[in-house]
Amino acid sequence: MTNTPTTQSPAPQGQTVARPESRKSALGSLIRLREVPVTVALIALVLITYAANPLFLGAQGVKDLLLNATIMIILAVGQTLVIVTRNIDLSVGSILGLVAFFTGTLFATVPGIPIIVVFVAGMALGAVLGAVNGLLVTVAKVPALVITLGTLYIYRGLNNAWAGGTQYFADDRPDEFGALSVDTVLGFPLITLIAILVVIAVAVYMVGTRPGRDLYAIGSDPAAAELFGIPVARRVFLAFLANGVLAGLAGVLYASRFNSVGATTGTGMELDVVAAAVVGGVAIFGGSGSVAGAAIGAVLLTTITSALTALRVDKFWQQAIVGVLILAAIVIDRLAGIRTARKLRESEARDV
Amino acid sequence: ASGADTSGGGETSGDAGGDLSITFIPKQLNNPYTDVVLGGGEEGAEEAGFAATEIVGPLEASASSQVSFINAETQAGTNVIVIAANDPDAVGPALEEARSAGAKIVAFDSDTNPKYRDVFISQVVAKGVALIQVKLIAEQIGGAGEIAILSATANATNQNEWIKFMEEELASNPEYKDIKLVTTVYGDDDDTKSFQEAQGLMQAYPNLKGIISPTTVGIAATARYLSTSEYKGKVALTGLGLPNEMRPFVKDGTVTEFALWDPAQLGYVAAFAGKALADGTITGAEGDTFEAGELGEREVGEGGVVIVGPPTQFTADNIDEYDF
């Protein structure tokens, strides 16, 4: 963030315009560098585990890995949208819970309701909840951390009030719905395919569209963004809205995969989601990081647990190891950052 | 029980000082099993002739979360506190205070440290429950192979006691010499966690033949995982579950047989025990007996434990006769 002083050696006369290879320069590729560590870590983890326990990559094993990751992936993608703008949404766990129960209720109370309708309804509810966050953050101009901590409680409370002791179980829902998280296409469970589609769609939006890039600009320097005329409030609001929609989607998928949905569904997920994004190289103070990275981070965090179980690592060690992993990710990212800074300082801005 | 019983119950035992109050503090509110237990409890309280019945409790089942509820009840001067302890000791000091303030303490479903309560209403003899589950799994895996246990929280009093008995039984009883208990994992009575623990078991122990899950949340989640995985029908599953939750899995063959007592009876008997204590007709000493409404007379066994009744075993044939 700090602008490192750089001497300006007077540029030699008649420099030639940069040659293409300068594009391939370390500087150019730095942005991509952030996802590398987490990807490497994931591959290493999977291979080691596989070596120790081949079943880990058996048909069922892979399927389980993907299924476990699916919901976290979707949440991490949404969270990335928000974090990149230098905000945060702690209420996703509660949103997921509300929507999951809402889904259960729909199937139980409206027999024969088309699945697609349920998806739409669930995402709509998520959108509303996300919009509330977005409005409070942008209109009332209050820090997201405080707001979403508040809505984390409120949404959870509403969920409890609404559900009470009621729980809906798998058999309250049509088999085709449950099948979404059982049937596979080329080894990929259907809901995982949905998640992958989400990742691709959002990634393209973030990399390839103007509003998407605006999100990075806003996170990189909100004041400058305002000065430059980027519709900061609108963009941030939409980021929260989108995150709500994705949390809603995750809620519906949760109902498809797991047995019971009730008052406490999704409790305490928020920090895992943020952790996933951070591990995936998303800068907690916005401006950089990618959806793909966050998704990989999610896979890594969900896989580590299964891997440790599969390796028969003492169950009591598992959480500690997850903690170490998160810290390692942050430190590595920091080291990469320092290297970048040094490179930037050493290298001349002018490429000759 | 119908309204008629209720009034009848009221007459039979309502005579001694009618304005007694009773409060149930379950492990956790908003949990289906708990709801059934409490349903029985309220019914019992009404029949036993309590003037006021309250149900309070935490939203998540953590060790300390019940304490402030006990405190509030103490201060409210409740005559009988019926509690299912999340932690046998954490609730201790609070219960002490409640007692010194004159309240009677009935533990049910999950016992507190005996020195803190007057009686404990137990589902069944702990050993009995344990043995049934071992027997069921033995039948289902044909008496040989690896099995694992998927329990509730690591500190759950009941489960730990049952697991202890199961281990002893497996070790001692020659019939089970070919059965190997490979591990015990904990789903924390959380659907997601249990689900993934079940999954982990499958990977960690490829030749696993069967799973015992002595907790309603755990068995349902495990059943859900098995029924959606390739292990369906290959890996046997039994334990303690609610018929309503398990019905689909019994129907689709994931689970052949599991057990449970009628949870409603727990609360029902607890209420009458509380009344008897409050009236002073029993002290919770071994040998005391009291009338438990339509369930008839009950005796306080050693250690102040009251046994409700034998567990029922549910199969595809009889499961539809039950609704809880």
Added chain:
Amino acid sequence: MSDSTRTAAANANANANAAAAPAADTTKTISTLGKGRTGAARILLGRDAIMIYAVVVFVLYACIAIPRFASPVTVGFLLLDVIPVLLIALPMTLVIITGEIDLSVASIAGLTSALMGVLWEAGLDIGTVLVLSLVAGVLAGAFNGFLIAVVGLPSLAVTIGTLALFRGLALVVIGDNAVANFPPELTGLFTSKLGATGIPTVMIGVVVVALFFGVLLHMTPFGRGLYALGFSKEAATFVGIKVNRAKFWLFVGTGSVSALAGIYWTLRYSSARSDNASGLELTVIAAVLLGGVSIFGGKGSIPGVIAGVLLIGTINYALRLGRISDVVLIIVTGTLLIASVVAPSIFAAFTRWQHDRRVRRSLPQAAPRE
């Protein structure tokens, strides 16, 4: 990212108010206008004062509306319940005032609790056990402090990591056992009351800690420095404040006090378990923010925070007595938290909007050309 926490906050702040002016500092010009009250008024109308009024009002209401609320017994139980949050909220206030945050506090409490359990089982005498547990807390805090102040990582990310790590270590240490057989005289002490007042004996200790942090923040050079630091790291450096050293010690502070909370927890419930105090971090932060501390740093006070903690605690216990479900409590907490931050900025935004509108009317109206 290293020391950008403050910058981030500042800019985010600018972002928040950017409609008014481009730079964080200048927005302060605007947002704090009219706050210029003289001493007395400032104190009587200040954010803290309002929180304290709120507590008083609610207590009065509860005394009238809720049977049995007005009694020393209430005081006792109520305080026993809030002590852990109260304790941790104190150092957390200082941390947040410097623009940092510590999410690992509850896990540290859990870790110390677990440690107490095993050490006591191992047969050490209780004195040693307590000391060692406290040391563990200090070390945990120092670990956070090292990563944040020395390595320069963002505290939000770091403490999410240590949240998992320390809780994990707690499990490693004590696994699934629960240790309960602590010396009765000690556990007794932790639930005992000061005569008829109903005030728990341990409150003496808590008051000491509260005074310590209150004085540290409000009456010492160090405290003065923290506010400066919270508003502007730059400005702080220029007056010779050792920014990183200050941060490091603050995290050691949260660590140690979390350890105290863990010890209290263990002995009050006479049960040492790995999952003790889990999820407490958000409660603490909610209380601190409700107490008027700005998440961007620079603003806040110990009295305000204590009021915030007591407000939540009182509402909580009142609902218990009224046998009203915790669901209500959750919703109330969330709403209070949001209201406490939204209200002021809504007001500011409104006045700004009025101003702009007045101005617009006085200007020739015409759509900008496309």
Added chain:
Amino acid sequence: MSQPLLSLTGAAKTFGPVVALADGTIEILPGEIHALVGENGAGKSTLVKILAGLYHPDAGAFTVSAASVAFRNVADSKAAGISVIYQEPTLFPDLTVAENIFIGRQPKGALGLISKNRMRQAARDLFARLGVPIDPDRIAEGLSIADQQIIEIAKAISLDAKVLIMDEPTAALSGVEVERLFQVARSLREAGAGILFISHRFDEVFALSDRITVMRDGRYVATHTTADVTTDAIVREMVGRDIGALFPKSHSEIGDVVLHVEDLGRAGVFTNISFEVRAGEVVALAGLVGAGRTEVARAVFGIDPYDSGSVSFLGTRLKRHDPQAAIDAGMGFVPEDRRKQGLVMDLSVARNATLTLRNSLARFGIISAGAERRAAEEWTARLQVKTGSQEYAVSTLSGGNQQKVVLAKWLATEPKFLIVDEPTRGIDIGTKSEVHRLLSDLAARGIAILMISSELPEVLGMADRVLVMHEGRITAQLDRADATPETVMHAATASLEGAK
């Protein structure tokens, strides 16, 4: 004459007590380069921000191409064909240079997605046009101020707007770059665009502009055709009184050496800096923005570390990179950025004024509120800080009074040596001369002063000696006698052309 592209009359803008702009009036014709001059704090940038739609004026009439407008936001003014280079660069550190230029209007390629290649190429073309090939794929973080400024310019011209506004664009540029910029500006003028050009450098103003508008204390003073005015005339209008009164230089006894800086160096920022400051002496450090003056001062005071050399104070070597040590030794530092570095804006006047005293006010580690209040009152009184109460947040004070608080908090430490960086930047004319009088009084009382200033009149008016820096080197040491605008400006810029 053709109708103006843009005209603003009687615009006013206040920030609470601070009147940034009282009567902003400007008119820009097609095909003209219009210079706007005025002292620091005259309200130039504020006027610019109004034209940019960033601030809503409290009063005034604003027309673009004869149609009166009220911009709601920056987008509106962009739509109206106005593009602005702000005084402070507004780049996004995490984005690439190319992206910074085209953010919000990136060239699109297949499937309506952003085409990195076309964006890169477009950026290259722009840089070629400016003759400074900056790597478009480099992220903006760490760019030197000069490069940041270049990118701002590229950004602005790439919009090829009807009106181009440049707020001190050349402040950090070297001669070559300035020349390129002027070529571009002139070609835009040929194309019929109108250009508003703000600068403190008169040579540039006269070289480039067709007309000049002068502002003072937030008010419009006059507009002249460049051809028929002289520098002196303009300066008189800017300052509104003759320089003498503005720079009351009382004679003071020069004592012996207080600060001795020996061959100080910091990689990439400054090299072999050596100078002395004597008791009672005012030494000015002149140079263009970005010359490294502030960095030197920061290193001397211990805010930043230095790689080589030494700083000795009153004969003893000063601990490196330790401001507290410097303060204890008797140094003070009035930083250039009042709002970010000088003050804690949300703290009360009293708190700010005593921040430097916090250690000495403490008895047994406890600060006595009474002593604190007394100290605050004493010093704010001495400096005649105008405030309703000691308890007011310092942010509610006017720029000038804020600066006085900064001075107060350092004078309270009774320093032997004071560094003042841009001591009068953005403070009104009246306060300005007060500050100047204060400085010379301090000097008269035997305090050594190192003054960094970008304002030539200030440098010439106040200094006993002038050190001129350019790109991290001291390029000249001038005694009061030999210090003239020419000599200083030459050392600050021309030396570069020399090097070429």
